[in-house]
Amino acid sequence: MEKGILFVVSAPAGCGKDTILNELFKRTDKAGYAVSATTRAPREGEINGVHYHFLTREDFSEKIKNGEVLEYTEYCGNFYGTLKKSVDELILSGKDAVLKIEVEGAMNIKKMFPEACLVFILPPSLEILEKRLRGRGTETEEKICERTLQAKNELDYAKNYDYLVVNDDLNDAVEDVLAVFRAEKLRRERCIGLIEKVCGDLN
Numbered sequence: 001m002e003k004g005i006l007f008v009v010s011a012p013a014g015c016g017k018d019t020i021l022n023e024l025f026k027r028t029d030k031a032g033y034a035v036s037a038t039t040r041a042p043r044e045g046e047i048n049g050v051h052y053h054f055l056t057r058e059d060f061s062e063k064i065k066n067g068e069v070l071e072y073t074e075y076c077g078n079f080y081g082t083l084k085k086s087v088d089e090l091i092l093s094g095k096d097a098v099l100k101i102e103v104e105g106a107m108n109i110k111k112m113f114p115e116a117c118l119v120f121i122l123p124p125s126l127e128i129l130e131k132r133l134r135g136r137g138t139e140t141e142e143k144i145c146e147r148t149l150q151a152k153n154e155l156d157y158a159k160n161y162d163y164l165v166v167n168d169d170l171n172d173a174v175e176d177v178l179a180v181f182r183a184e185k186l187r188r189e190r191c192i193g194l195i196e197k198v199c200g201d202l203n
């Protein structure tokens with residue numbers, strides 16, 4: 001079976017990663033979400049094993065020690081890490097794996113897997129970004145300030161990504177990410193075998 005593609009989707013907090021990906025997974029079953037591990041507390045409505053594997057710091061360290069974590073980072077006081085098992089399960093079953101991770105993790109994944117495709121979600125403006133973060137109502141004022149500051153640092157990494165998508169109109173943004181996913185599947189390097197399959201041996 002052909003292995004799935006590794007997609008990394010990043011964006012500063014409040015840009016709309018969750019909103020876009022939730023909608024995207026309703027529109028395609030070719031890609032799945034690679035569930036990360038975190039030491040942060042679940043937000044209202046978040047389910048263990050679906051949104052994250054919520055771990056204690058001890059359990060998180062244990063997973064690192066056992067080589068179960070591909071990459072990890074500390075973000076606003078909590079640890080987040082990509083679990084090898086989450087990625088392998090998807091890719092080996094032929095599905096594309098979507099990692100929703102921050103910028104340094106994304107750069108590490110690209111180093112480990114140069115064939116990974118990196119997508120960065122931009123907000124229409126910094127003012128709208130802050131408004132959306134406040135509007136979500138999941139963070140304290142202190143956390144909002146911390147995340148807004150972090151957002152400005154993260155936006156600087158956008159230039160290292162393969163694709164940039166602006167999340168202005170939600171439907172357009174979802175369709176843009178889906179278009180990237182489709183285009184990547186057709187990249188020559190990924191489907192070089194097609195030529196021989198269609199044309200036979202041309203020599």
Ligand code: ADP
Pocket residue numbers: 011012013014015016017018019020132133135136167168169170171
């Ligand atoms: P992230 O996962 O990047 O932190 P969210 O998906 O939680 O961001 O989005 C932050 C807030 O912005 C949420 O309240 C969400 O409903 C809102 N939002 C996301 N995309 C849009 C959009 N295109 N237009 C208006 N509001 C949006």
Ligand code: 5GP
Pocket residue numbers: 010011012013036037040071072073075080081082083100101102103104105106
């Ligand atoms: P949140 O607390 O909003 O769910 O996530 C905070 C940040 O951590 C987001 O930018 C999110 O993409 C990132 N993140 C989530 N999982 C991982 C992971 O496994 N590795 C890395 N490096 N970042 C992650």
